[in-house]
Amino acid sequence: MALTYGFLSTHPPTQCGLATFNSALAAHLTGDGLFGGIVRVTAEGDDERPQPGVVHTWTPSSPGGWQAAGAALEDFDVAIVQHEYGIYPGADGQDVLPLLRCLAVPSVVVLHTVLAAPTPRQKALLEEIGAAAGAIVTMTCTARDRLTAGYQVDAGKVFVIPHGAADHLRVPARRRSRPHMLTWGLLGPGKGIEWALRALALLGGLDPSPIYTIAGKTHPKVLELQGEAYREGLHELAARLGVSTAVRHDPVYRDQDSLSRLIRSADVVVLPYDSAEQVTSGVLIEAVAAGVPVVATTFPHAVELLTGGPGLLVPHGDPAALASAVRRVLTRPGLADDLTVRTRALIPTLLWPAVAARYESLVRSLRAKRPTATTAMLP
Known part of the structure; x- marks a missing residue:
């Protein structure tokens, strides 16, 4: 059965590495948008006109914008969240944390930065994000090792999937x-x-x-x-x-x-x-x-x-x-x-089709491990 993917990230026409990455990953996981949608995070001055595939826009001026962004992600089978300090509203982008905590669907957080010497607030925030996420992806073994050695995270949640590349x-x-x-x-x-x-x-x-x-x-x-x-x-x-x-x-x-x-x-x-x-x-x-x-x-x-x-x-x-x-x-x-x-x-292992297949495998494994919801029987 085809899965549907919700993506939380900056996204084109924003011009940054995070947006380019998310756009490519989404394109290879969703089959031209048939099985997914983007919750786009914008910054001051970004072009906020409607864009193909974008189902919701989280603007920095929206008070409590994480709630509407989280609600939009609930329409999909899984949420894939790109993380970089400063992308989301709040100090060090902390507003992504309550969003992750409120999600009922499983989440995969992709870490684009793992600092060797974070501030205490950055360290605590990343540890809480790791606790709230269903799975954490780093793109290198170096990032994984830095994360598991320097932060209090569940190593069993951490997976290494390389950054994708075009052919x-x-x-x-x-x-x-x-x-x-x-x-x-x-x-x-x-x-x-x-x-x-x-x-x-x-x-x-x-x-x-x-x-x-x-x-x-x-x-x-x-x-x-x-x-x-x-x-x-x-x-x-x-x-x-x-x-x-x-x-x-x-x-x-x-x-x-x-x-x-x-x-x-x-x-x-x-x-x-x-x-x-x-x-x-x-x-x-x-x-x-x-x-x-x-x-x-x-x-x-x-x-x-x-x-x-x-x-x-x-x-x-x-x-x-x-x-x-x-x-x-x-x-x-x-x-x-x-x-x-x-x-x-x-x-061949670095090209986007192979990278996207690894994300799909991770998501299916994550969903298979989730306990099936049951209805309580009253006596």
């Missing part, structure tokens, strides 16, 4: 006349692009010299608070380093086909992130699934996925090490192929 390999690789370095995703401080620019300046001796594409819009929250200051700083840095002509800014939010073509044109994906907290990176998964070598700093997801796999790891904030790793990928014969061949068998 980029259906797009033929398109090599350019010059080696192509690529970083993509919503832009803002912490992405470490400045380190990649400094590394690019150290690669000037290569013939032909590489070009570096920085693809993606500025993150909406960064844009609201800081405008384009970060991107403008990158332009200024590139000019000081003398690499402006080798840098291509592509400040658009691409659809799937366009993104696949861009990724498959890259010789190496560079992820120079500053964060040592990042236990999940959708960009990293997409790059690996596209069969493109990756050079990344040692953020937790990269360490887990790239060690012995399709990429090279470098220390944070070290442009010389970053340049050396990129140089090796671009110039050492056979290295790029060797890196990507190591995970050829892994790629």
Whole structure:
């Protein structure tokens, strides 16, 4: 019997990683919306016009909005809830907690962040969310281990299901006349692009010299608070380093086909992130699934996925090490192929159909374990 799925999350046209993830997961679980619906969480300034598949909108200005959102989720067999601090109203997004507690249908909470050093309130909130949820999904073993070691949660509720990826390999690789370095995703401080620019300046001796594409819009929250200051700083840095002509800014939010073509044109994906907290990176998964070598700093997801796999790891904030790793990928014969061949068998397990099937299996198992409601017999 087909299950129906209710999803609680940010959702397009909101442009963020959480919304993109939820949209893809919903599409692969519900058969073009036939068996599901979205309860969309919005922020100030979001476009709140009706969207296909959205059955309810939880706006930040709605007092007690969690009650109506919870009621909308009750129309489905299961609620899949995306969690990130600050997505929901209340301090640290705490308004999602009473919603979870009031749900009669089983719930699966997907954790996009598990902090190693949370504030006491963040820690307590995540522990209470874990207690209220029927199951918890982390996208990496690192996140699972951090959660079970650092938080009081029922380890039996925690399941690891990877972040899904599109089938980029259906797009033929398109090599350019010059080696192509690529970083993509919503832009803002912490992405470490400045380190990649400094590394690019150290690669000037290569013939032909590489070009570096920085693809993606500025993150909406960064844009609201800081405008384009970060991107403008990158332009200024590139000019000081003398690499402006080798840098291509592509400040658009691409659809799937366009993104696949861009990724498959890259010789190496560079992820120079500053964060040592990042236990999940959708960009990293997409790059690996596209069969493109990756050079990344040692953020937790990269360490887990790239060690012995399709990429090279470098220390944070070290442009010389970053340049050396990129140089090796671009110039050492056979290295790029060797890196990507190591995970050829892994790629099918990362594609959205396989990931969605694991969510469906988890949901069916969760529903099977729920006690059947019985009516009390009065004497």
